[in-house]
């Protein structure tokens with residue numbers, strides 16, 4: 001209980017420091033929150049499967065906030081919890097306990113929810129999975145979302161922002177696709193494009209995943225500056241929600257950055273994917289299925305992640 005209260009106090013202090021225009025840097029709150037950084041321990045002989053250990057952590061570590069490792073092979077120290085309900089957002093599926101992230105992610109979500117609330121017919125955002133309290137691999141669902149820098153944001157405009165716990169378990173988002181994702185359907189609106197555009201234009205954002213038809217729709221409809229389209233990447237799935245990935249915050253030296261997305265707006269690539277959905281190319285006779293992904297062990301994560309697991 002004491003730990004929970006302490007974590008709450010940290011979360012509140014960090015939330016209070018999170019302004020509307022937070023730059024992509026480590027904030028003073030992160031480096032001066034009174035907690036030590038996660039120690040880099042020797043986990044080289046630790047063959048325990050990481051997802052079972054990280055699934056068990058009920059709250060964030062009392063450590064300096066820091067994303068550790070890569071989006072799909074890492075963990076997070078000093079995570080804060082997105083408040084379950086705010087003026088312009090609600091976290092969904094609370095039983096999963098995945099509404100945790102780095103302070104920069106919590107700030108970003110709150111900022112984007114205010115943009116969404118300004119759209120006609122939108123009162124804010126429903127927020128899907130972020131990360132587990134200490135990040136790391138999950139038992140179900142995602143390869144990434146491990147470092148507190150990824151978030152899934154529902155395409156469903158909020159009906160209400162006073163949903164109770166049970167309602168948040170049972171309500172589902174809405175699919176935006178037709179023809180297997182080659183096109184958007186009638187549920188897709190200019191407000192969806194404005195919200196994705198705002199997210200993609202934010203300097204904190206590294207990339208966004210949406211289904212191919214959504215990218216093509218935005219390529220067709222974008223007016224004026226088109227540079228933000230570069231950050232919007234077509235991908236499988238992602239027709240009930242879009243996935244926002246933030247950059248490593250400046251100064252987060254143990255956070256492994258992802259390659260920049262290729263130059264250009266990426267529209268030709270998205271249109272090719274659309275064509276491949278509509279007219280699938282013949283299967284490649286030389287295709288060899290990749291071997292199943294091995295479980296990530298503690299030895300496979302940065303040494304700081306053992307420090308995160310062991311921390312208060």
Ligand SMILES: [Zn+2]
Pocket residue numbers: 142145150151152243
């Ligand atoms: Zn995601």
